[in-house]
Amino acid sequence: MLHVSIPPGSVAPSMPPIPIVRYDRVSKSYTRGAPVVRDLSLDIMPGEFLTLLGPSGSGKTTTLMMLAGFDEPSEGQIYLNGRDLADVPAYRRNLGVVFQNYALFPHLSVADNVGYPLRMRGIRRAQAGEKVRAALDMVRLGAFAERKPTQLSGGQQQRVALARALVFEPEMVLMDEPLGALDKQLREHMQVEMKDLQRRLGLTVLYVTHDQGEALAMSDRVAVFNNGQIEQIGGPRELYEAPLTPFVAQFIGENNRLCGKIEAIKGNECRVALEGAHIVASPVGTLAPGAAVELSIRPERMVLTAPGEADALPASVIDVTYLGDHCRLRLSALGGETLMVKLPIQQVPERLLPGQPVGVRWDPLHCRAMTAPASAAGTRPQQEND
Amino acid sequence: MTDMVFDAGNADAVLRPSLRRGGRGALWRRRLAGFVLVMPMLLFSLALFGAPLVQTLWYAVASPEVGESLPHVAAQIRRWDGEGLPPDPVYAAMAGDLVEAGKTRALFHLASRLNYELTGARRLLTRTETRLERADDPPQDARAALIAIDKEWGQPEIWQVVRRAALPVTAHYFLSAFDLRQEPDGAIVAAPAENAIFLNIMARTLWMSSVATALALLLGFPVAYLLANASARWRGLLLIPVLLPFWVSLIARLCAWIVLLQKDGIINSSLISLGVIDSPLPLLFNRLGTYIAMVHVLLPFVILPLYSVLQAIPPTYMRAASSLGASPVRAFFTAYLPQALPGLGAAASLAFIISIGFYVTQTLVGGPKEMMMSYFVAFYATQTVNWGMAAALAIILMAITLIIYVASKRIFGADGAQA
Numbered sequence: 001m002l003h004v005s006i007p008p009g010s011v012a013p014s015m016p017p018i019p020i021v022r023y024d025r026v027s028k029s030y031t032r033g034a035p036v037v038r039d040l041s042l043d044i045m046p047g048e049f050l051t052l053l054g055p056s057g058s059g060k061t062t063t064l065m066m067l068a069g070f071d072e073p074s075e076g077q078i079y080l081n082g083r084d085l086a087d088v089p090a091y092r093r094n095l096g097v098v099f100q101n102y103a104l105f106p107h108l109s110v111a112d113n114v115g116y117p118l119r120m121r122g123i124r125r126a127q128a129g130e131k132v133r134a135a136l137d138m139v140r141l142g143a144f145a146e147r148k149p150t151q152l153s154g155g156q157q158q159r160v161a162l163a164r165a166l167v168f169e170p171e172m173v174l175m176d177e178p179l180g181a182l183d184k185q186l187r188e189h190m191q192v193e194m195k196d197l198q199r200r201l202g203l204t205v206l207y208v209t210h211d212q213g214e215a216l217a218m219s220d221r222v223a224v225f226n227n228g229q230i231e232q233i234g235g236p237r238e239l240y241e242a243p244l245t246p247f248v249a250q251f252i253g254e255n256n257r258l259c260g261k262i263e264a265i266k267g268n269e270c271r272v273a274l275e276g277a278h279i280v281a282s283p284v285g286t287l288a289p290g291a292a293v294e295l296s297i298r299p300e301r302m303v304l305t306a307p308g309e310a311d312a313l314p315a316s317v318i319d320v321t322y323l324g325d326h327c328r329l330r331l332s333a334l335g336g337e338t339l340m341v342k343l344p345i346q347q348v349p350e351r352l353l354p355g356q357p358v359g360v361r362w363d364p365l366h367c368r369a370m371t372a373p374a375s376a377a378g379t380r381p382q383q384e385n386d
Numbered sequence: 387m388t389d390m391v392f393d394a395g396n397a398d399a400v401l402r403p404s405l406r407r408g409g410r411g412a413l414w415r416r417r418l419a420g421f422v423l424v425m426p427m428l429l430f431s432l433a434l435f436g437a438p439l440v441q442t443l444w445y446a447v448a449s450p451e452v453g454e455s456l457p458h459v460a461a462q463i464r465r466w467d468g469e470g471l472p473p474d475p476v477y478a479a480m481a482g483d484l485v486e487a488g489k490t491r492a493l494f495h496l497a498s499r500l501n502y503e504l505t506g507a508r509r510l511l512t513r514t515e516t517r518l519e520r521a522d523d524p525p526q527d528a529r530a531a532l533i534a535i536d537k538e539w540g541q542p543e544i545w546q547v548v549r550r551a552a553l554p555v556t557a558h559y560f561l562s563a564f565d566l567r568q569e570p571d572g573a574i575v576a577a578p579a580e581n582a583i584f585l586n587i588m589a590r591t592l593w594m595s596s597v598a599t600a601l602a603l604l605l606g607f608p609v610a611y612l613l614a615n616a617s618a619r620w621r622g623l624l625l626i627p628v629l630l631p632f633w634v635s636l637i638a639r640l641c642a643w644i645v646l647l648q649k650d651g652i653i654n655s656s657l658i659s660l661g662v663i664d665s666p667l668p669l670l671f672n673r674l675g676t677y678i679a680m681v682h683v684l685l686p687f688v689i690l691p692l693y694s695v696l697q698a699i700p701p702t703y704m705r706a707a708s709s710l711g712a713s714p715v716r717a718f719f720t721a722y723l724p725q726a727l728p729g730l731g732a733a734a735s736l737a738f739i740i741s742i743g744f745y746v747t748q749t750l751v752g753g754p755k756e757m758m759m760s761y762f763v764a765f766y767a768t769q770t771v772n773w774g775m776a777a778a779l780a781i782i783l784m785a786i787t788l789i790i791y792v793a794s795k796r797i798f799g800a801d802g803a804q805a
Contacts, residue, residue: 070705090708091717103706107724116720117710168711 019043026076036062038228051207053215054225060208096165096173102157104149111145117168135167155186172204212252224248249296258295281369293369299342301366305359312359445777449556451499455492456483460552477528488515504547543570559778591758595741602684610692640750643679676752688733695729731798
């Protein structure tokens with residue numbers, strides 16, 4: 001095995017936990033156009049599954065490729081186990097990389113593909129053969145060793161790529177949209193399988209995706225990227241329940257967005273004036289009266305009431321979509337705003353017709369008031385989740 | 387009517403017969419139009435490629451001379467079993483036919499043809515003809531008369547050669563092309579040293595083509611690699627010098643090489659004025675000059691197919707190899723090059739096939755030791771009017787081409803199809 005030698009003195013004092021990777025104020029810009037990554041600082045802890053989530057062009061892949069060694073930071077340093085990677089070429093970094101299209105060598109058999117990193121490290125044939133067998137068994141492809149990659153299905157190729165990235169016991173594994181080329185069902189299956197493998201082997205994983213569902217399902221932490229910066233980083237639940245910016249609220253899960261102005265703040269509640277209504281919400285961050293805010297309410301946090309009930313917003317039904325386990329309602333309220341409501345099937349009234357007046361209510365705790373972005377167009381994410 | 391034509395179960399056919407029929411007619415018209423469009427090219431190829439090819443094949447084995455100039459001998463000698471000397475009627479026919487043949491140029495062709503197989507046959511025939519003509523009357527005893535003119539007529543060799551040459555086809559030219567000859571008694575032996583030049587020429591042709599191909603690949607691969615990995619703008623600029631040779635005639639390019647390479651040419655004079663060399667380097671009319679000109683002609687044919695294959699290899703493979711611990715050089719040889727092999731094979735076989743047919747290049751910038759098979763095809767066809775020999779060499783050249791084509795398909799085509 002190739003060990004990255006760490007010169008004495010360059011290691012941070014052994015006060016746990018030490019990050020395995022540290023991005024220290026890293027920027028990346030090309031000669032033309034806006035910087036792709038801006039002033040990024042990020043620690044990756046040993047054994048964690050960290051996902052970089054964001055729309056295309058947000059800098060997440062560049063961030064991963066700089067760690068892999070295929071892109072150089074324009075500014076800042078990246079440390080792996082305390083060692084500055086600036087002068088370490090990609091092939092000496094000892095990182096397992098799984099590429100979007102797997103990049104399995106078409107001229108080599110499955111076993112030779114998996115054995116490739118061992119061959120490059122000069123490991124003896126017998127020992128390498130054993131490791132290859134173990135790695136292929138690990139991804140349950142032991143019977144396919146002699147096939148060519150092109151003779152395998154997409155999911156099998158993905159698993160070969162995984163085995164190849166793991167067989168040489170790398171410091172950590174980087175994955176660039178590894179499930180992007182698979183269909184939905186297989187993708188969900190592979191999510192479970194990869195998460196299981198990561199837990200079992202205690203792997204540190206840096207994962208890049210634009211699929212928020214994938215990010216939530218697999219990650220210990222998710223860093224949401226927007227315009228080359230991390231908009232918010234945290235656990236899946238934190239990101240979903242407590243987004244700090246409208247971008248994060250919009251990008252992860254569905255939400256209803258309403259624009260208004262702060263009228264008054266009292267403790268952890270504020271009053272927001274909208275067109276024709278006043279709404280009580282939870283302020284996020286420091287807000288002052290008069291500030292333009294965006295309200296975010298998750299569709300599943302909305303409750304349907306009888307029309308005219310106290311504290312309920314009057315609305316009328318636009319349409320109802322039956323989805324088996326739940327129903328989606330589109331309501332018209334506040335003079336033309338469309339609200340999306342997600343109701344468990346047992347809470348859906350029996351007769352609900354388009355045009356019918358209803359009331360809609362929510363806990364102010366789940367109505368988050370966040371500073372509205374200066375130019376809404378620039379930061380509005382394209383929903384790419386499916 | 388539609389029910390008869392179309393399966394009744396085919397709802398589409400039953401419901402929309404008129405549409406179908408229209409579709410059929412249209413299809414036929416399209417096919418006809420396609421055929422008409424292809425016709426000129428097809429006729430052109432048949433007339434100017436197919437027919438000459440068949441004729442060349444025939445020339446390489448045809449043996450019409452005896453039948454044409456000695457018709458009676460040809461008829462009589464068939465009855466002779468080839469043992470000892472032929473019977474009297476053959477001698478008589480020979481005496482008669484020779485005089486007849488002497489009145490036209492037929493004797494000249496016959497004499498040349500028989501001389502290929504039996505040295506001295508030309509002299510024997512012309513001498514005999516002259517003597518017979520001078521004698522005026524046909525001799526009573528043809529056998530005695532002929533033997534009296536020349537003792538050779540009393541030996542079996544000339545008769546055996548005539549008998550074999552009277553057959554409609556001969557292996558003579560192909561045997562000669564492989565430095566073999568058939569003895570009058572039918573045994574196949576090595577040709578005498580002064581005639582055994584063709585194996586040497588064949589080996590030289592294959593060797594020089596291999597060297598030129600290898601050099602073109604070595605020089606062309608980096609260019610193709612650069613082209614495949616350059617940005618669109620640079621690619622456009624790089625393609626211009628690659629394609630430029632196609633816009634300049636071969637002769638003009640060769641003349642340019644002569645200007646550059648000759649004894650007091652640009653290269654030699656600049657090297658001398660720079661003090662690198664004292665006396666001019668021999669760059670022209672030798673092997674070196676030939677290789678330079680050949681490689682220059684071959685380069686575009688190597689670069690373009692290579693480029694199209696290299697372009698299809700995504701850069702991810704090099705990255706993947708690198709992430710797995712391969713240094714750039716190892717990544718290139720273990721991950722990139724194997725995928726470029728089909729392209730290399732295609733480029734190599736194309737360059738080789740073009741090389742073995744080179745003719746003008748050697749003639750202009752090579753010396754006598756650079757002449758390859760195509761030169762000898764031209765030599766036999768235009769200088770000695772030995773169509774049989776020219777055809778046999780041409781056929782062998784074509785066979786080599788076909789073998790290389792099929793072999794490269796087998797080796798690179800089958801492995802190369804990775805999809």
